[in-house]
Amino acid sequence: MESLSGLALAVALAALGLWTMVTRRNVLWKLLGLNVASGGSILFLVALSHRSGARPAIVGLGPRPAVDPLPQALVLTAIVIHFATLALALALVIVLTERRHTQDVKKLEEEG
């Protein structure tokens, strides 16, 4: 049951992030939305790999069935890549603000 609440929370986070990305005009808010949506997708994968009463995927921790290690390995990759790409995106936002003096996508589109 707890994995279902995890899935529900994951979808809610992804929805919140997606909504922020679409409705906000500030680039920083969009990145924040992307961050939240990414957290949702990470939680979704972790909740998928979970079963109540399952043991960690480590040898020698008892006869109970283990959780699925593949989503956990995927999540490990996702977190690191997310950190790196977010850092790069924020660096680009700093450069953008230095050159164009705005973070508003509408103004940036109008100015061309």
Add this chain to the structure above:
Amino acid sequence: MKWITAGVLLGLAALLGLGIAGVWPRPEFPDPDPIATEWDVENAVAAIVLGVRLWDTLFEVLVYALAMVGVRFFLGGMRWQGILPPLAETPLLRRSADLLFGPILVFAVYVAVSGHIGPGGGFPAGIILGSGLLLLALAKGVEHLSTELYEPKLEGLEYVAVAATLLLGAIVLIVGVRSSAAFVAGNLLVALEVAIGAWVVVHRFASARGEV
């Protein structure tokens, strides 16, 4: 656009509702122990990250290194020009940071070295070490710390770590070595790479936009 987003969100909620209602039965997981023992380790996640999906991890390390090169490139020419008020003298924070950094370093090395037999691995270890560096930077000031941790030297070390990771990956993939020693070495190299990347982010962001 908002209506499309609302539709997508409703679709997501409907999919979730169907999933909770049990329309798609959840499959039983296969036993992960054989994968772990096949690669001579005990942690099945480590066996997947540095064994079954090693190609993926190698490219992940490359993407991480490239992103850090990008951060250096874009923020390299920027220096903070304004005068910032100095931080209040906090001897307690400075002493505690000095005292805490040693245990943090030891814990990071432990997490990296024991990643193949328990929870841990190179990526968490690198982030733990990066957090320790952030603590030192907060306590001493980034510019002061950056004279001690000279970045061009670290940059060279980072590239050496990336090259060594690729070489290790080639040995595992081509020669077919399946030993826990390769996992320990891989985890340590990845930890070094991630920690240096985290320091690059802290340093560049702080020096492009003022002292932390």
